[in-house]
Amino acid sequence: MHSNEIFEKLKSEFGDAIIELIDEAPSDPYITVDATNIFDICHTLRDDEEFLFDYLTCLSGMDLKEELGVVYHLYSFKFKHKIVIKAKVPKDDPKIASVERVWRAADWHEREAFDLYGIIFEGHHNLIRILNPYDWEGYPLRKDYKEPEYYHGIRVPY
Amino acid sequence: MGLLNKLDDPFEGGGVVLGTLEDILNWGRSKSDWYLHFGLACCAIEFMAMNASHFDFMRFGTIPRTSPRQADFIMITGTVTLKMADRIKKLYEQMAEPKYVMSIGSCANSGGPYWKHGYHVLKGVDRIIPVDVYVPGCPPRPEAMEEGMIKLQKLINQQAIFNKRKRLAEEEKEIVETNL
Numbered sequence: 001m002h003s004n005e006i007f008e009k010l011k012s013e014f015g016d017a018i019i020e021l022i023d024e025a026p027s028d029p030y031i032t033v034d035a036t037n038i039f040d041i042c043h044t045l046r047d048d049e050e051f052l053f054d055y056l057t058c059l060s061g062m063d064l065k066e067e068l069g070v071v072y073h074l075y076s077f078k079f080k081h082k083i084v085i086k087a088k089v090p091k092d093d094p095k096i097a098s099v100e101r102v103w104r105a106a107d108w109h110e111r112e113a114f115d116l117y118g119i120i121f122e123g124h125h126n127l128i129r130i131l132n133p134y135d136w137e138g139y140p141l142r143k144d145y146k147e148p149e150y151y152h153g154i155r156v157p158y
Numbered sequence: 159m160g161l162l163n164k165l166d167d168p169f170e171g172g173g174v175v176l177g178t179l180e181d182i183l184n185w186g187r188s189k190s191d192w193y194l195h196f197g198l199a200c201c202a203i204e205f206m207a208m209n210a211s212h213f214d215f216m217r218f219g220t221i222p223r224t225s226p227r228q229a230d231f232i233m234i235t236g237t238v239t240l241k242m243a244d245r246i247k248k249l250y251e252q253m254a255e256p257k258y259v260m261s262i263g264s265c266a267n268s269g270g271p272y273w274k275h276g277y278h279v280l281k282g283v284d285r286i287i288p289v290d291v292y293v294p295g296c297p298p299r300p301e302a303m304e305e306g307m308i309k310l311q312k313l314i315n316q317q318a319i320f321n322k323r324k325r326l327a328e329e330e331k332e333i334v335e336t337n338l
Contacts, residue, residue, distance in 0.1 A: 132278060133241045140277050147277035151240050158273045158281045 001050065001081050003029040009050065014041060030084035035070075038087050039097040039123075045074060045085075046102050052076045053083070059099075059109035061117035062086075063142050068094045068119055089119060098124040116141040180319050187230075187256075188314035190219040191307075194229035194249065198236025201263035201297040205235045208300035215300075218307050226250075231258035231290075231310070237265035237272065238280040250287045258314070260306055261289045264296045271296070 001009075007021040010031065017037050023029035033041055045053045053074040062069040072085040089096050098121035100106045110121045111130040118139035121127055129136060138145055148156055197205055208215045209222075223229045226249045238246060250259070261283050264270035269281030283289060290313060293306035318325040 136278075145277070152244060154240060154243055154280065154285055156240070156277070156281075158269060 001079060003031075003083055006051070006081070006083050007031055009048075010041065010044075013044060017041065028082070028084050030071075030086050033085050033087045035087040035089050035096045037097075038070075039099060039102070041085070042072070042099045042102045045083075050079075052078050054078075054103075056099075056103035056105045056109075057082070059106050059113065061113035061119050061141070063117060064088070065143060067091050068117055068142075070096055070113065070119060072099070094119045095122055096120075097122055098127075100124055115139075118142070181315075183319055184315045184317060188311040191230045191258075191310070191314070192221045192223050192228065194226050194232040194253065195222040195224050196232055196234060196246075196249075198234070198238065198242065199263075199265065201235035201265070204297040204300060205233070205262065205303065208303050213300040213304065215304065215307070218304070218311070220307070226252040227254060229253055230256070231260060233260045233262055234266040234283045235262040237270060238283050239278050240280055241278070243280045243283075243286050246283065247286050256317075258290045258310060259283075259287055260291045260293065260310060262293045262295075262303060262306065263298060264294065267292050267294060 003021060003023060007018070011018045014037070017034040018041075019032040019034065021029060021031050045051050053076045055075040055077060057073040057075050058071070059073075060071050062071055067088050067090050069086055069088045072087075073082070074085065075082040087096060094117070096119060098106065098110055100110060100121070100123065107124075107126075108130060110124055111127060113119050114121065114127050115129040115131050116139060128134060132140065136151075137148065140147075150156065197203075207213065226232070232250065232253065234246065250257070261267050265272065265279070266283045269276060269279055272279040273281055280286070291306050291310045293303055295302050298306075
């Protein structure tokens with residue numbers, strides 16, 4: 001299915017939650033989606049007969065200066081089509097539903113997005129830091145991050 | 159035939175060698191240094207190449223040990239993150255004296271290519287443990303690492319075992335006098 005058709009079908013099912021499809025060369029076409037019912041949308045994308053997106057290629061966080069976001073790259077083994085979904089969350093309350101129950105791969109990817117951006121995934125069974133140490137302060141990949149002076153008595157800057 | 163003879167009998171006509179006890183002990187220590195197996199990142203790949211048959215690190219008498227209690231020295235090969243820094247410190251404290259540290263590669267020397275923006279990289283392993291030999295390179299060639307080993311052997315050969323306090327005091331006096 002082409003990205004237009006995926007967009008039309010999703011819009012007919014979810015209406016206003018699907019915001020728009022942006023299809024500019026050279027990047028992949030992506031669909032921006034409302035963050036409130038991301039779980040239902042992802043469930044449909046995985047289980048619907050014409051979509052069958054059973055492979056979450058990548059889930060990562062974004063920092064778009066005033067707000068944060070999450071990107072989902074999906075691929076279907078049966079139909080061999082792929083789509084990108086983007087959802088935005090506000091910076092002061094970055095909560096979004098976890099899609100761990102839909103694709104198991106999201107488990108560690110969401111932990112990474114939490115560790116590096118501070119996006120909280122509700123419904124995740126074990127949302128703790130994965131790359132940085134457990135007592136690290138701050139979210140490193142945000143644009144306004146400042147590295148700490150000392151960590152466990154070790155001086156961090158050069 | 160003459161060369162082979164010389165290899166079998168280097169001290170022609172006799173087998174008596176005179177030397178100080180210190181020299182002999184240091185010779186034994188430096189030519190059979192056992193290292194703690196500690197590969198972190200890309201420098202560890204070069205280290206593995208050095209251990210293989212072409213560059214043959216084991217001819218220096220070094221054997222990899224997996225436990226710090228059994229190791230003489232540790233070779234920090236690769237980038238040290240802050241998460242790993244706590245563990246390195248613990249391993250270093252567990253090693254028995256006399257112990258040495260060889261820091262291999264730019265990342266272990268001073269943070270390497272991550273010196274500016276690496277928020278989680280330890281800028282040089284000498285911030286946590288005292289280093290004896292630094293081997294520069296990114297990654298250093300196996301020959302460079304072997305030169306580092308030869309330097310470490312020279313360092314061990316010059317160490318004092320007896321009259322250590324007197325020798326150290328003399329060295330300190332020398333340093334103070336040259337700085338004045």
